[in-house]
Amino acid sequence: MHPALSIIAFTTASGLGYGLAAVLGLGLLDPASVATKIAHFVALALISAGLLSSTLHLGNPQRAWRALSQWRSSWLSREGVMAILTFVPLCIAAYGAIFQSRYLPIAGLLGTLGAAVTVCCTSMIYASLRSVQAWHTPLTPACYLLFAGAGGSLLGLFFVASGGGNVLVLSVLSVVLLVAAWFLKWQWRQRMLSQVPLSTPESATGLGFIGKVKLFERPHFNDNYLTSEMGFRVARKHAAKLARLSVLLGGVVPVAAVVPLLLSGAVTPALTVLLAIVAVLSHAVGVLTERWLFFAEARHAVMNYYGQ
Amino acid sequence: MSDHRVELSRPVSDEVRKTTCYMCACRCGIDVLLKDGKIRYIEGNRDHPVNRGVLCAKGSSGIMQHYAPARLDSPLLRTGPRGSGEFRKISWDEALTLATGWLGEVRDRDPKKLAFFTGRDQSQSLTSFWAQQFGTPNYAAHGGFCSVNMAAAGIMTIGGAFWEFGAPDWERTKLFVMFGVAEDHDSNPLKMGISKLKKRGARFVSVNPVRTGYSAVADNWIGVRPGTDGLLILALVHELLKARRIDVDYLVRYSNAPWLVIDAPGTADHGLFARDVEGKPLVFETVTERVVAAGTKGARPSLSGRTTLPDGRAVAPSFQLLAEEYLDPRHAPEAVADRVGIDAATIRGLAEEIGRVAFDEAIEIEQPWTDVYGERHQTFVGRPVSFHAMRGISAHSNGFQTARALHMLQVLIGAIDCPGGFRFEPPYPKPLHAHPRPHGKSEHFGSNQPLAGPHLGFPLGPEDLLVDADGKPTRIDKAFSWEAPISAHGLMHMVIANAHAGDPYPVDVLFLYMANMAWNSSMNTAGAIRMLEDKDEATGEYKIPKIIYSDAYSSEMVAYADLVLPDTTYLERHDCISLLDRPISEPDSVNDAIRWPVVEPNRDVRAFQSVLIDLGARLRLPGFSDSRGQPLYADYADYIVRHERRPGIGPLAGFRGLEADRAGRGAANPDQLNRYIENGSFFSAHIPLEAQFFKHANAAYQDFAVRMGFFDQPQPVTFQLYSEELQKFRLSAQGLREPAAPEAYRERIMSAFTPLPSWYEPFEEAGVDKSAFPYHAITQRPMAMYHSWGSMNAWLRQIHTRNPLYVPGAICDAHGLKDGDWVWLTSHHGRIKVEIARSETVNRDTMWTWNAIGKRGGAWALDPASPEATRGFLMNHLIHELLPPKGDGMRWSNSDPVTGQAAWYDLRVNIEKAEPDVASQPHFEPQKRGTQEVADELRYGQEWSR
């Protein structure tokens, strides 16, 4: 699948945003601190930026509002609806924190729930597609949720380190979620790599009863919408390298940065902030890489007709 | 639910205009749907006898052809050097004055200094008539590099040919064998027919080195090595003779099998037919045991044995010679299997199947009919085996004899023009002697006078050749000379080379129509370009001083013209698809058709035919101007209606006579074109049932043909299995007959002009070191672009944007090649660097590519960075117009020695892996990219969207 920058940016940014919002919604940060106020703002900004970026790939963005109508059947529609619904508790919670320095538990918990459901809807857009076998697994939403949670925790950690509250809880949470996310992601990737293709050129053409089917000529010589959109190919060696890089940046480095924080008193507040920044940035780059691979490595069934 | 969202019954168009397609030579009827003055949609005309409503990709893309930015929009005068594409727009008045000046001067001084050749011309009856009135001997269309082998062999053997002169009986045939067709003039009828017979459960066998297109759906694919079809066919003949699967009755009635051949070696009569005083061939009558004239009523001629004529000469029926020849074990399947690349069991299986279907599954149609000898028959007996062949056989230097062999096979099993067999399409069959002799000897032309007769025809012997007393050619293309004695369609592919070399003489004006000689229509393209650019060192003038070219689009050739006469598109013009030219008849009906301007040109262009008529009048050519020098015709439409070739016979057969009720013969009808338009732009006359089969010997058909004006008297055909005409050339080659063939040509005439069909190794194959060039390389015509080769069509060019070289798996493995690798492909003449793709559906010694996809940058108004111009390529660069030197001091042309047919498919190559590249080689400097604005996005029809 073509790794469109707008979609990668969207899922990464909104994942981080919803993750942070969820952490905030649990009340793990000191609502009175400036850092927490900024955190609320950052969460909303990331979510909004992500959503805006997702409209960039639309052919007719002016009609985007129509996408809210089909929530009964479409995960994309559900995502849109949930994103908007979730804004309500998130904004109330942010209002409470920013203007009243209060943690509003009902709005907060609803926000956390909404954020989780929205991320789940996003992931289900992909997971529901049988045509992309790599995505079509419950591991996909699990990974999306855990990555959002891990990213949100790391961001939360940064804000608590900057004066927002207890570093230990978020440090623990971050490490647990990071380890869980990458464990499942590893499983996800192993599944993809070892998968027996559901559809083959033989089943796609129905000609398997004669023999082995090989593309002779494409219908039109140049690339078309389908091959540009669905025909992206990344070399296996290249992909493996990137996958290792994503684990390193998205998992190993952040964990390494956070582990010292678990040993209370071992680290100065300034160094804590620095380590949190390193963890967040490294994680973000790692997740961007992971997202790029999520698309680039996924093979669409239509490519059975294009010899890929 | 939601169903109200669609407007289901929206009117499609404002008007439907019916005309004839011109995207290829198939000439289907089309409905052009117009909306707001623009073309909304083009579909097949359901009533049309050719296509019955269907339409191919090219026909459906007519919109993109018509509106292509590559259209020329004004007459052009060259300002830059040839090839640059630098022109100045001029007025038609200036253009025609200039052309008249150039042509008039030549006509006055030395008319042979005009070479007038037309390419994809569908108005040859006009262009040839014009050239004849002009008086130059140098005229032909493009048949010489197309399929003259097929036409000449067919006409000389059965009085017709595959091509567009006949068709399989699609409704009844039970076994259809097709040789070497990727795409054809009859393309939609072929597709419809193949589908029809497959649905009936008939067997379809394809003999073709490549298994694409039609071959892909064949029940059996026989992937022969190129150039060995003749061996395969003669092996089939061998098997059929051995198995006694021949139609003896048919042979006696309709062929020259019983005619007696003189056996007198060393005399001028050897191998000719014994004839009576009236010139009638003789047969041996078995009851009276006497020699009588063929066709004598009640005679029972013998097919075998040897006898002596009263004058003492030994004779034998030609069939005796035939059977002896082909029963020889050297024609056995085992003897040829290796060479053909097909195992003997398959060859024998095919022969067995042909024999079984022809005789065990014979069909009969209850319909009394009378033959030309007056005998009444109660039924038509059919041998439901049919064949079709085209360029795959034709474009070899042994193609003429191979095509003859195939026709011989058809005659032997009695499958010509019978139910289920190959059927003639009127005005064919037409016997050899009813065709004209070629004209162009020095006594046939002179200053300001018309040529004494038609340019093209069939020599009946060496005495009809167009050579001077020294045996030198009188035509610029050396047609009808010793080099290509029966070049019935001329040799357009030799014109530029000969004119450049001044051999036999230089020309002053080269006048071409619709022929891309500076690109894909020439062998040795780079050489052709050099010749067009080459200047005389002494005078600084181009060696071919003046080139006038007419085309509708900015093809590669346009850049080489000095004066460009822009033609219209096919939807803006009048045309006639005439029985005098290349007919569109069907076996059951006589058809012709017109084109008319269904849209008006929006540019300063004129239909070439009208321009030619205008030039004819300006030059005061007889036939185009009256005695006072006034034009006879206003334009081509006027000519179509009023021109008469013979009294009552004009370009169109339909709606003649003042009441528009005459077919074939009749007075010119001023309303004729309107009647055609009302009728869907075609005319069709049904052949009576009793005249539909055995046309070559059917009295009712012969009467019908005379009534329609094909002939003025019946012209039955006796199939010429043994060709006396060919034997006459051999006698000349032996010095036994006048004129004697020049020494240099004797050996080759002796081997190629065998009176019975034969096979010899293609010349290039015989002339090169086979280990240095171990493989064959050929092209296939892509269905979606055949005869619409120009890539100015935005829809078609997306299908074939570039062309890889398809290489058989075995060769890939031997050379370590995989998809996307680059290779050098080398022939004795040159080398090209191209990208490959692996294929398993091809003969193991043969690689191939799609024809004419490679383009020169800038031509056809394409961006020079287009894949056609960068990674696309032409095989032409490997094919020389001359054969490799043999050490005899001659450079023989790369053609069939009988007809001069360009031997495109004789090419032998070697392949080696090359470094990856971004562009194929050779690569040419781009030419200027047309004059019209080129859009970067098309949204055709957006204004109609809702």
Next chain:
Amino acid sequence: MTSLPSQTTPKKLGLVIDLDVCVGCHACVVSCKEWNTGGYGAALSDQDPYGPDVSGTFLNRIHSFEVTPEGGEVVGEAGAARLIHFPKSCLHCEDAPCVTVCPTGASYKRTDDGIVLVDEDMCIGCGLCAWACPYGAREMDLAAGVMKKCTLCIDRIYNETIPEVDRVPSCVRTCPTNARHFGDLADPGSAVSIMVAERGGMDLMPEQGTRPVNKYLPPRPRKPLAAKAVPAAEDTRGATGFFAWVDDMLDRI
């Protein structure tokens, strides 16, 4: 509404494509393009039409495949690799995944005839339906930014302004080999249903669970010629024997 019709549609209009006779001529491809570029919805645009990256929207495309039987090549015979031309357009699936993923309701399956359509006024051009379709039946028009797909020529098949005989999809009307058939696959008595039953019409990628309406007729089995090769009865008399037979035949005329 992007839910699929709750009950099986009474009619299942679709195409039956005969792979036994398709010669890959692309007639249907171009006819489809010319009909639909001026018909239902936005034009089918072509980008860079005269340049290097020429590419346009097509609703029907022909692929070609080489199919090699296990056991290797046998030149000229039924065992040899085969080339099969393969036209492909929307299959109008009963469980059309492209419909249910649509967030706006632009994609829908008609309840009375099962045709899957896009209401272009509602399409936001998100491309998700093209992702959902395993067959590549949907293509985004880059100029209009809306999803295009085969409509089964809905503006022809019910169009009362054109002759009844022409009320079939453009590709079906134009196909020179009659490899494309249009009809109601819900009606077991329809010509297309009978064809499917007799010829073993097949679904493409049944494992995707889409339940396509369009069916493909597989190439008919081939009978090799070599099997026919009965060695001709060897006549030891050679040419003499042959001519004796000819004489005998002549006597019978």
